[in-house]
Amino acid sequence: MAGWQASRIDDPVSRLRFLRRSVGDRRIWDPRTEPGRAFLRKARGPLALALGFLILIPAGTMTSAGRIWRRGPVVTAQASEKGPETIDQVWQVEQNREFETYSNGLRIERRFETGNEPRRYFVYPRGAEDSGARQERGAPAGIVFHTTESQLADFREDQTGRIRLLGEALLEFVRRERAYHYLIDRFGRVWRVVKESDAANHAGHSVWADARWTYVNLNRSFIGVSVETVTQAGSDRPEATAAQIHSLRVLTAMLRARHGIAARNCVTHAQVSVNPANMRAGYHYDWAANFPYPAVGLPDNYGLASPGLWLFGFNYDQALVNVTGQPFWKGLLLGEEQLRQDATAQGMSVTAYRQALAERYRRILSSLKQEEETSKEKASDQAKEKQG
Ligand SMILES: [Zn+2]
Known part of the structure; x- marks a missing residue:
């Protein structure tokens, strides 16, 4: 109901205030009952471990890896809107088969690394987006932050063995599924799983945009960083420990320095996730709230208008607004507002404009699906030739 009434309030700020008042601080969401989440249960030894929800969209084959390693302050390509954006210098200090260390204190564990x-x-x-003027890239454009939603033991000293066992089983699962590039475990250790030069199956159907470019399906364009944590039942808040937040900060700084990633391209899975089947945003909503943007050294990107809405006409479910935190639906409301303004500027009704955008998305x-099929066929033909 709140949404129906709010849709009649024109000013976005008043609308946001209204929605905050009417939805209040309700936290009724149990992630385990969410239809958007697929939970995978794997038995391991005597323990049955419930390991994280992961969208696993099969990735096609591509030809070559691109890698940029920039030293020194980087001015990003998206710096135009608010003046140049500088990125701190972070460089590699040490590298061996077990780990890497960096100038900002980051240490990356490599024991589970794979391609x-x-x-x-x-x-x-x-x-x-559909003008045909797309460009092919090989360097990562952004970061998507996830939670593993996997089974957690109590964070107490006498549970150390169990915490480690669960963490290792999770890492094995993530490696097998190529699910994330990085995993930050309960003790704040940073594990590289999928190499940065490769794609990982972390974001599924997803959309993001910066000042110049639109990204569709971010498995290939964005780096997936996941925190071993869950959203508490009855809460919209995943918890991260101080050690995990520190690791998020130094890892983000290193990745931004290495690849020249703009701050506005560092966002949460909830902010980018979409469902083409019903044209709704927020299919997965890990970090729909409570991602510690300032502590991670980033601006509050929850304040960015959701590109799924204003670029491709996605809608959102009122139930989603009711159960997720305010920061998340601020982006949805701003996205909707942007859509209205753009429709007016085009002299179109919101409905007609939304339909046109949705067709563009489809x-x-x-075309992405076709290319994936073609590249898969090519790969299997090549494999057959080799065998023959
Ligand atoms: Zn996720």
Whole structure:
């Protein structure tokens, strides 16, 4: 009901205030009953471990890996809107088969490191996504933050063995599924799983945009970083320990320095996730609230208008707004507001404009699917030739 009434309030700030009042601080969400989440149960030895929900969209094959390693302050390509954005210098200090260390104190564990298909993807000019002027890239454009939603033991000294066992089983699962590039365990240790030069199956159907470019399906374009934690039942809040937050900060700084990643391209899974089947945003909602943006050294990106809404006409479910935190639906409301303004500027009704955007999205999605099929066929033909 809140949404129905709010839709009649034109000013976005008043609407946001209204929604905050009417939804209040209700926290009724049990992630285990959410239809958007698939839970995977794996028996391991005497323990039955419930391991994280992971969207696993099969990735196609691409040709070569691109890698950029920039030293020194980096001015990002998306710096135009608010003046140049500088990124702190972070460099590698030490590297061996077990671990890497960096100048900002970051240490990366490598014992579970593995490869996947090389990272190649297309970016689309923002607002003219189907103009044919897309570009192919190989370097990561952003970071998507996740939670594992896996089984957790109590965080107490006498549970150390169990915490470690669960963490290792999770790492094995993530490696097998190529599910994330990085995993930050309960003790704040940073594990590289999928190499940065490769794609990982972390974001599924997803959409994001910066000042110039639109990204569709971020498995290939964004780096997936997951925190071993769960959203508490009855709460919209995943908890991260101080050690995990510190690791998020130093890892994010290193990745931004290495790849020249703009701050506004560092966002949570909830902010990018979409469901093409019903054209709704927020299919997965890990970190829908409570991602510690300032503590991670990033601006509060919850304040960015959701690109799924204003670029491709996605809608959102009122139930989602009711159960997720305010920061998340601020982005949805701003996205909706942007959509209205753009429709007016185009002299179209919101409904007609939304439909046109959704058609544009479907065209891009079907061309992506076709290319994936073609590259899979090519790969299997090549494999057959080798055998023959
Ligand atoms: Zn996720």
